[in-house]
Amino acid sequence: MIDYGLVLRIFFTGKKYVLRNNNYEEIDWKDESPKPSKSKLESLYEEAVRMQAENDVREKRDTLLEKSDWIVIMNNEKNQPISDNWKQYRQALRDISKQDKFPFEVEWPLEPS
Numbered sequence: 001m002i003d004y005g006l007v008l009r010i011f012f013t014g015k016k017y018v019l020r021n022n023n024y025e026e027i028d029w030k031d032e033s034p035k036p037s038k039s040k041l042e043s044l045y046e047e048a049v050r051m052q053a054e055n056d057v058r059e060k061r062d063t064l065l066e067k068s069d070w071i072v073i074m075n076n077e078k079n080q081p082i083s084d085n086w087k088q089y090r091q092a093l094r095d096i097s098k099q100d101k102f103p104f105e106v107e108w109p110l111e112p113s
Contacts, residue, residue: 085112
């Protein structure tokens with residue numbers, strides 16, 4: 001089943017419409033541009049799912065980086081180097097999108113203890 005709302009949110013940002021019951025026939029297109037065809041929306045679905053998954057992973061990654069900012073700040077304030085474990089952890093988070101199965105199968109690094 002196609003999630004028309006997802007496709008419309010990702011690819012038709014700023015367009016005016018009302019979607020009811022996730023049903024193409026019940027999309028009340030209020031925008032000046034032509035309503036996209038059902039086949040057009042369906043052709044964009046897999047890409048929309050991938051883009052949403054990428055966004056979700058990056059949001060989690062960003063949260064984990066923010067949660068580990070304290071170690072960088074603390075060490076900088078004390079003029080101490082950041083441990084290799086923390087450097088590796090933070091770099092692994094930044095490189096999360098380079099994994100082969102990104103964004104659908106992500107191996108999250110473990111936070112150093």
